[in-house]
Amino acid sequence: MAAYTDIAFRLLCRRAGASMCFTEFANANAIVRGGENTLALMRTCKEEAPTGIQIFGADASSMADACRKINSLVETGELFASSIDLNFGCPAGSVIRAGAGSALLRNPKKMAEIASACSKASELPITAKIRAGWRNNEAVELAKMLQEAGVAGIAVHWRTATEGRKRQEGWSALQGVVEAVEIPVIGNGGANTPSRAVQFLQQSGCAAVMIASGALGNPSIFSQANALLDGKEAAPLSWNEKRKSFMEYVRLAKENGISSPKRMRAHAIEWVSGFNGVKKARTKLNAAKNVDDAVKILEEFEPDSHSLSSDKKM
């Protein structure tokens, strides 16, 4: 997730039991140019392996060049990556206007050309992430085209690019995709509590379920979902336990040179979300000028009661 899934956050998720994580998406042109900020986005470490580096772009040659660059950085040991993931799902206006992300769902031939060029250019496995379609559900056809183009796996967010996030359940529709292709299908969309993640997995038949926003401020969603899968009780974390996990994020962030107050504030807001009394903390966090201010606010935060105000952040 752009602006959130930095190396520190991914390490917390992996330690909590996520099977693999992906980097924030990186612009293929910027990767080829070798910009410092883009390289920092793609920085992974051995401990978090397997990690997929996600890239986005609008044309086959720059996407394939970006794949070559990542492969060579991995070869020289400057990067650790297990796979490269092609973003064909982002619905953000700026990305669509550039002809990238979910814009490519409107032009499946071009999408397949990109996937094919990247698969040929890369020793590392290429995977792809799509929405079910632009406006209509065409996930089966899109998945078959991507398989034909050589991708090793595919993540499918079952909503279309244009429909927003209102519909809460629709993952059963992914069964058709699972049956139509031989490659592993990772299901995504709405698996934002441990029980919903388990239901998603069981009702869709997907090889794995991808948890995105449900992990924000809440990496323990992975250990809780895994516990449920093993038939165990998944107890929500107390505020003290959550505070400890935020402090561990801060420690890992510092260790890895992540010092953006904006990013720290965004993470801190997610960590307190769902607890009673969060409104005041959020206002203070929005005014925090540096990382230490944000940390202090979380250190001092005490929810009105230790119960959660919703089951969003278990």
Ligand SMILES: Cc1cc2nc3c(=O)[nH]c(=O)nc-3n(C[C@H](O)[C@H](O)[C@H](O)COP(=O)(O)O)c2cc1C
């Ligand atoms: C803040 C934020 C940033 C995101 N950034 C990316 C991204 O860089 N690449 C990507 O493939 N999806 C990105 N997504 C989409 C998620 O991966 C996922 O498809 C979507 O949130 C639905 O899953 P969920 O219901 O588990 O959140 C982002 C989502 C959020 C909320």
